Each structure stands twice: as structure tokens, then as C-alpha cells.
Amino acid sequence: RQCAARPALHPCRPGQRGAWLNQAAGMTAMAHGIPLIVDSAKRDLNSVIEWGRQKMQEGAFEVAVQHFTAALDLKPGLMQALVSRGFCHLTLGEEDKAQKDFAEVITKDAGFNRNIYVLIALCLKRSGDYHKAIRYLTRCIGQFASFKPALIARGELSLKVQDFDKARIDFRQVLNNSPSDLVARRGLADALRGLGNFREALRQYSRAIEDAAELLAQHKAKEEDSREGGSEGSLNGSQEVGGEGGGTGGSSRGSEANGDGSSSGASIMEVNSSKRAGAPGAGEGKSGGGGGG
Numbered sequence: 583r584q585c586a587a588r589p590a591l592h593p594c595r596p597g598q599r600g601a602w603l604n605q606a607a608g609m610t611a612m613a614h615g616i617p618l619i620v621d622s623a624k625r626d627l628n629s630v631i632e633w634g635r636q637k638m639q640e641g642a643f644e645v646a647v648q649h650f651t652a653a654l655d656l657k658p659g660l661m662q663a664l665v666s667r668g669f670c671h672l673t674l675g676e677e678d679k680a681q682k683d684f685a686e687v688i689t690k691d692a693g694f695n696r697n698i699y700v701l702i703a704l705c706l707k708r709s710g711d712y713h714k715a716i717r718y719l720t721r722c723i724g725q726f727a728s729f730k731p732a733l734i735a736r737g738e739l740s741l742k743v744q745d746f747d748k749a750r751i752d753f754r755q756v757l758n759n760s761p762s763d764l765v766a767r768r769g770l771a772d773a774l775r776g777l778g779n780f781r782e783a784l785r786q787y788s789r790a791i792e793d794a795a796e797l798l799a800q801h802k803a804k805e806e807d808s809r810e811g812g813s814e815g816s817l818n819g820s821q822e823v824g825g826e827g828g829g830t831g832g833s834s835r836g837s838e839a840n841g842d843g844s845s846s847g848a849s850i851m852e853v854n855s856s857k858r859a860g861a862p863g864a865g866e867g868k869s870g871g872g873g874g875g
Contacts, residue, residue, distance in 0.1 A: 627656050631663060643670040661687055661694055672701060681705040688718075696726045700735055712742050730756055730763070737769050746776035762793050 634649030650667035654660055668683030684702040687694055699722030706715035719736040722729060737752035750773035756766035771786035 627653055627660075630656070631660075631666070634663075634666060638666065638670065643673050646670045647674075659686070659690060661690065665695060665698065668698075669701065672705060677705040677708050681709075688721075692721070693725055696722055696729055696732070700731050703732075703735055703739070707739065707742075712739050715739055716743070728759060730760065734763075734765055734769065737766070737773070741769065741772055741776065744776065746773045749773040750777065762797070764790055764794055764797075767793065 630649055630653045634646045634653065637643070637646035637649060647667055647670045650663045650670070653663040654667070657663075664683045664687050668680045668687070671677075671680035671683065681702055684698050684705065687698050688702070699718050703715035703719050706712070706718070716736055716739050719732050719739070722732040723736065726732065733752045733756050737749045737756070740746070740749035740752065750770060753766045753770040753773060756763055757770060760766065767786060767790040771783045771790065774780075774783035774786060
């Protein structure tokens with residue numbers, strides 16, 4: 583009786599489309615075991631995607647897949663949901679499912695996200711299909727000629743199939759723009775060794791070792807500067823507190839000195855943490871966003 587008294591929602595009737603979408607989102611969420619939120623306004627497409635991204639950040643990739651699948655049930659072919667779900671599948675070791683999602687994105691819009699080509703190549707590499715992976719990367723480089731991750735990935739796959747001359751060309755192109763790239767330097771040396779040019783290969787290996795040692799020294803120097811800055815800030819704070827005789831004003835200035843001294847170290851930690859982030863930007867659009875890993 584209660585159901586009969588309530589008017590049915592219809593997606594085509596004016597003013598009822600939003601309510602119908604929320605109702606559909608709720609039913610889809612229940613079907614996938616996703617906890618519902620009391621506020622029906624939050625059970626929309628964007629919220630489902632946001633929940634999925636949050637689960638990705640937490641490392642709960644299986645749950646994230648459920649959210650992105652629910653979003654795709656609501657709007658089939660949604661690019662950002664396909665990208666994110668594919669990344670989750672790849673992280674879980676489900677290369678076939680990831681490859682299917684990535685291929686659908688490329689079919690719908692070949693320029694949507696340049697990182698997709700690197701990710702689908704990784705799927706194919708894990709399954710041993712090196713030549714198909716190279717073809718995808720070649721399509722990527724055809725659109726984004728200077729995209730370094732695709733050039734490096736294609737160079738390394740060319741080494742796998744012993745196409746040393748093509749590998750040499752890719753690694754050389756990377757080094758023309760980024761002379762200190764250690765992966766490209768080592769790859770170039772491997773390609774030259776495969777071509778039988780052992781003298782030049784040895785020179786490139788030596789250059790890679792020198793560059794690595796220099797980068798390591800720079801990194802250690804930054805860490806030491808950070809530690810010294812923190813210690814100096816703490817020392818200045820203690821001296822100011824002592825000079826003021828332990829008064830309230832002296833304690834305040836000492837706290838500010840400590841804050842300044844420790845902030846530089848925190849900044850470096852944040853930069854290092856951001857460099858370790860590996861997830862692709864699902865909504866990067868035509869520009870392709872940042873470089874892939």
C-alpha cells in the first residue's frame with residue numbers, strides 16, 4: 583500500500599531526473615556492497631567516484647574497484663572511472679582487466695590521457711607481449727613526441743626484443759632533453775653494448791656512475807643543510823628564551839625560531855613524498871597531466 587501511494591519516478595519527466603539518478607545510485611551501491619549515506623544528495627555520480635579515489639589513497643584497491651564499477655553502471659564509458667579502475671586492476675595484478683579498461687579509453691579518445699599508453703604497455707609487458715606494447719607506445723609518441731616515460735618504456739622494450747638501434751635512438755632522444763637521466767643513460771649503454779660498440783658503452787656506463795654519485799652527494803648535502811637548519815633554529819630559540827629570563831615573550835620568540843628551523847626539513851619531506859606518488863591523474867584530459875612512472 584505504501585509503494586502504491588508513492589508516485590513512480592521517471593527519468594524523462596521534468597524535475598524528476600535528479601531524483602531518479604540518486605535512486606539508481608543507491609540501488610547500484612547496494613548491489614556492490616557499498617555503504618549508503620543517509621543524505622541522498624551525496625549518492626550521485628561524482629560522490630561515487632570520489633569515494634573510489636579515497637579508497638585508492640587508502641590502498642583499498644578492491645573496494646575502489648567496486649566504487650568505479652558502480653560509477654560505470656550509472657554512466658557507461660565514463661573515462662575517468664575507466665582510468666582509475668584500470669589502475670586499480672593493474673595494482674592488484676589483474677592485467678587482463680586493466681588492459682580492457684585502458685584499451686576502451688584509448689578507443690574512445692586517443693588523446694585523453696598520455697599516461698594510459700604507458701600503463702597499457704606495462705600490462706602487455708607483464709603478459710610477455712612486447713611487440714604490442716611497443717606499438718601502443720609508438721602511438722603515444724606520435725601524439726606526444728617528447729613524453730619521456732613513453733620514450734624510456736619503448737627503449738627498454740626494444741632492448742627486450744633486441745632491437746638495439748631503436749632503443750639507442752629513444753634513449754638518445756631522452757638524454758638530449760635530460761642529460762642527467764640515469765635510466766636513459768644506462769639504457770643507452772645497454773643498447774650500444776648490444777650493437778657491439780663496447781668502447782662507447784663503457785664510456786656511457788662510466789658517465790652513469792659519475793652522474794649517480796653526483797646526485798647522491800647533492801641529496802646528502804640537502805639533508806645535512808636541512809638538519810643544520812633545524813638545529814640552528816632550536817639553538818636560537820633556546821638562547822632567546824634564556825635572554826628573556828624565561829618570560830612569556832621570550833618563550834614565544836623561541837617557539838617561532840623552532841618553527842622556522844624545522845619547516846625546511848618538512849618541506850623536503852613533502853617534496854620527496856610527492857615524487858613517490860604513482861597514481862595517474864584520472865581527469866587530466868587532453869593535456870595528459872604529469873609524467874607516468
